[in-house]
Amino acid sequence: MKASLEQSSLPCRRFGRTGLSMPVLSLGGMRFQQSWTDLEAEVITSESQQLLKDILERAVACGFHHVETARHYGSSERQLGWALRDVLDPQRLLQSKVPPREDPKVFEAELALSFERLGCERLDLVAIHGLNLSEHLEQTLRPGGCMDVLRRWQGDGRIGHVGFSTHGPTDLIVQAIETDAFDYVNLHWYFIYQDNDPALDAAARHDLGVFIISPTDKGGHLHSPSSQLLELCAPLHPIVFNDLFCLQDPRVHTISVGAARPSDLDRHLEAVDLLQSAAELLPPVQQRLVDAAQLALGEAWWTSWQRGLPPWQESPGEINLPILLWLHNLVEAWGMEGYAKARYGLLGSGSHWFPGANAEALDADVSETALREVLVNSPWCDQIPGLLRRLRNRLGGHPQQRLTSV
Template sequence: MNPARRPFGRGPAVSAFSLGTMRALGSPGQMEAVLGAALAAGINHLETAPAYGPAERFLGEAIAALARRGLAPQGGWLITSKLLPGGDLASSQQQLRGILMRLGVPRLHGLAVHGLNTPEHLAWACQGPGAELLAWALEQGLVGQVGFSSHGSQAVIEQALASGRFSFCALHVHLFDQSRLPLARAALAAGLGVLAISPADKGGQLYAPSPELLADCAPFQPLELAYRFLLEQGISTLSLGAAQPGDLIWAERWQAGELGGGGPLGQASPEALSQEVRAALARLSEGAAERLGAERCGQCRACLPCPSAVPIPELLRLRNLAVGHGMESFARERYNLIGRAGHWWESLNAEACRECGVCLPRCPHGLAIPELLADTHRRLAAAPRRRLWG
């Protein structure tokens, strides 16, 4: 196997970075420039979806344009696209045919259920029309393997992994949100491929780090440390959404062997790299612990279930990021998305806390959870916008 490639479920090996195509949407020319840079950076796996607007059409045109110049990765492009759950068999089959037509390819490397976030989605994919669709697509040779992406609960993801229906998954597994790391490890141990969803942006807007992060992660850039951490965990591939060729610098550095163990040139010692990463992670943890003091949430989830269904650990995780790592911008953006993204994100913020106190004796750290939730809301809630009429 090419040392720059990593196993990915039941399909061909993929590059350590996958090109996410939801940002290069200004024009077909923009997509072509990004795709050319991805090829130069050693990327062979492309991730797209009908929900990404014109991405599939632009990508198909870009692939054709590069092919006319004799440009493609060895073994060809490996393309994963995604379908939203919920349609009947006939409409879903039509959607898959539309994907292939827009991309200009006869088959996909991978087809994923896009946002397997609820028990209803899981039932659709495992027993309902979705199960029929996935079986049909495999039988017809239209896809090489099937998987799912999920922004849902631990329980839904666990059930999806245990179903035996899927050979790869895309999860929010990040340096600053390791709650799904055990699920990713279990998937990898079972032979599934694991794609980390947007470690740069959804992982904390690490392309615009705070002074605290820069100091704590040194000698690494925060984004570099996040990528090293995930690659050392054995995550199959990291999604890298690029709007311009320059956004692919980290994939280029991996291709050059500069991100350590597993790089194609094998220039770094995995043992030495791991020691450096462990030391940086320790400094990162120590810095956050010092700033948060006794108010640090350990993310053990012992406070759950909340009688009011408040997602306590997730809300206090955002507070940890804001106070402990100076990541106020990211934490505020995520906090103010609560209740506005349907099943893709949490539905209740800290205002839903009734201060019933049920969580207090459960917390092994003795945190004053209702007070910390109120503080989280004061810190992160956006001020109401003044109406321009009425």
């Protein structure tokens, strides 16, 4: 067994009511696995496993003491379990995530499989994975539900703290936080998507640890930024800018770094080195981004585009107008076409992880008249149908499938 490496350290923050000392960067386990299928052991290649070990060794050496994965991240748990035995870290905080289930016995079986795959006797952090719908919260908290399973495992000393991860609507996230049943939350919040501000406020009021999900990928495909975004964020790389934006907020405790190779850690470490200067570095970049958006979109649109939009459930064909118009803004303001194509293609196939439909049904199953009827309270009712058609022409024809099956 390999001895632990000589370690450097990252700044740490108190992870809410857990009291854990949490590094500001966490190693996310969504990108380093060989497959999104939970492979049998003999199918995993030595090359794939060595790559994961290389990532983990670099992460440990840089102070990434928090490692998180999930039951449905394909072969991630199995491969990580093997690597953890070879790459030691006495300060390691280990987290996995298990989706809520209608039948708590099914949930407990998946929880047990996570422990088996990871080869561990205890997890410091366990999250309900994908608390995206009100029924997920009910399945978790009802008497005899998933939380009762977790509390029993806590009582046995096998689980430290319980949280939840979510792609759900902000009001549901706030509702879950206000139950006081959870110790921490994994959620989306970045420069390009700040809708979950009320959830961050609620987490601060209730002293929950806050973990930001996938700031590089879900935060805008910042690993492959547009030339426009690169220019607007200079002298910072967009990854560095977004990391600083997240970490300068005292409501945020850690952000996920999903690494597919050791070098994927570099930009994030650069951001940490600049964290003390965030107050000087961020404002000029933010102002350039806002100025570019207002120039491209018009100040009137920029300040009022969300007004009067129905939720996707109330839109004909379940067209997700808030998301589609947000994607329009990203493309027009900052040239984020690659990211917008991926998000557009996922609408309609993302289930509760990314709900609602894209604009493909407009003029087919959904008439402009029907669309206008739900836009009666929008100041942009006359412009939105044409805008959706242009967006469809620009982004359509690239259907996406969410990688996890739950």
